[in-house]
Amino acid sequence: MSIRLIVKDPDPVLREVAKEVTKFNPNLKKLLKDMAETMYDADGVGLAAPQIGISKRVIVVDVGDEHGLVEMVNPVILEREGEQIGPEGCLSIPNLNGEVLRAERIVVQGQNSDGETFTLEATGFFARAFQHEIDHLNGVLFTDIALNTYDISDRVKKGGE
16 A cells, blocks of 8 residues: 555646546555555545546545445445535645535445445445545536635644645
């Protein structure tokens, strides 16, 4: 496993619609492990393959709850319900946060590293993280849909957030 470089906006890969994964092999397993290690190293709660320069429909999410690390290939949101507005940041857009409207509850389907299909229900912050990462797979950044954005560089320098 290795920590990968996180690409920053305005890198064009962040604006591409990522390609569907069709080969489930050791390279995909390594990619998922590298993505998780990179996310944890950066103190993130999610990471999409385009954020490390790879235009593939692959995400990892770990919001620190009972779900633990979720690796998902070719994720698709099947259901959305309710609304929540909350703060978001992005490892590819340092020092900027924003308030983003998301569904409160989603049902998402994808595949594991062996190509087996699974479905999960997510609510609250867990749902927010999935929606954010799936947006990355479609070339959408949180700043495109934020109700507002605000600079957090002062808080980051002082040890906050």
